[in-house]
Ligand SMILES: CC(=O)SCCNC(=O)CCNC(=O)[C@H](O)C(C)(C)COP(=O)(O)OP(=O)(O)OC[C@H]1O[C@@H](n2cnc3c(N)ncnc32)[C@H](O)[C@@H]1OP(=O)(O)O
């Protein structure tokens with residue numbers, strides 16, 4: 001059968017699939033179902049307890065949501081204080097944050113040293129893995145390759161299904177240590193096999209920080225500056241964790257709750273993070289900005305920008321999704337503290353690199369989007385720039401290519417996912433199994449000839 005014929009038949013089935021998979025949105029109200037596990041006022045349905053991350057975006061007064069500036073706490077400590085703490089001591093912070101997320105308290109100097117040494121030792125990936133699992137099976141998408149590499153790791157692990165806490169911790173620490181390598185090699189394979197570039201497979205290092213090691217593996221000449229590594233380290237710290245309800249952590253928790261192995265749960269979380277409404281939004285912001293730049297004549301003309309944002313919201317421009325990527329959040333209302341910090345960095349870098357024209361365009365979009373959103377959608381929902389809005393701009397100034405924006409998010413978030421897996425497994429210890437109400441009328445099976 002020709003491809004054309006297959007396509008024609010699929011189109012026919014598409015109409016059926018479309019017609020038979022629509023659920024009348026009013027039924028959600030009728031049966032009291034919380035669509036997207038969200039309450040009427042936009043707050044999330046309470047689905048669990050956690051001690052890992054706390055995301056604060058509003059206050060509740062008599063059941064009403066009162067918008068507030070955003071705050072993010074890791075194990076009860078404000079992420080801003082964590083950042084100030086390691087920066088003032090002129091050291092890297094990501095490993096300290098992973099320790100905090102996994103074990104629940106800040107490490108002493110000696111504990112941090114021991115933890116860093118284990119991470120360094122765990123970077124070594126199994127013999128033959130790079131050749132057989134990465135170079136022989138590249139992917140045009142690094143997140144896809146990362147998920148497949150995590151699943152493939154199962155068959156290189158002598159004890160993959162042992163869910164004792166010590167074995168799970170070993171697997172988690174190895175994944176935290178190896179994500180930068182898996183991402184760097186997946187990127188090199190993609191560049192070589194899909195983009196016709198030379199292949200660079202640099203050996204990993206033991207004594208460098210996670211951020212330094214990643215830049216070392218990524219750059220053709222292994223070179224990077226201290227300030228570049230510090231900037232990447234800050235990005236990793238800011239992306240490491242976001243509570244139990246964010247889509248990828250919740251995915252890791254749902255999958256873990258069935259009792260399955262670490263690799264299955266983490267591969268599923270990677271799949272979630274890849275989505276354009278979650279971690280994939282950072283690359284979508286970059287594509288949207290390219291689209292906006294190519295359609296707007298005067299980047300200083302606020303009306304022209306607002307008109308184009310209106311078109312985006314009406315699904316008449318950009319990718320037709322109707323979304324202004326990098327804007328809006330399920331919890332934050334007035335501000336996402338990570339976006340505030342990344343914006344400051346973006347501003348400093350824009351001055352240094354003579355990119356203020358571009359920075360100003362980002363800022364205009366950030367400022368105009370909420371009012372255009374309110375006007376077009378007739379919604380009183382507060383939307384602010386989220387972590388994905390300025391991160392790509394920052395990465396671009398580190399000469400990091402766009403296809404690595406979301407994988408870098410994963411290199412950071414593996415810390416949070418592992419903490420949530422362990423907490424779900426040992427804290428909650430119940431298979432997550434909500435209910436779905438079936439709303440179809442019962443019908444009879446008919447013989448093939450009588451349909
Ligand atoms: C790391 C992260 O995951 S941060 C988030 C990254 N994602 C993005 O930047 C993508 C753009 N933003 C969004 O899609 C949303 O703001 C989300 C998914 C992040 C959060 O959404 P929520 O706050 O839960 O809003 P919810 O899904 O209830 O949407 C309410 C309405 O606002 C719309 N909306 C929310 N944000 C946006 C946006 N940025 N652009 C256009 N419409 C938006 C929704 O499409 C929906 O419209 P509808 O009722 O017509 O279907």
Ligand SMILES: O=C([O-])CC(=O)C(=O)O
Pocket residue numbers: 055241242245246247330331386387
């Ligand atoms: O909390 C969310 O819904 C998404 C988010 O910002 C994150 O996971 O970092």
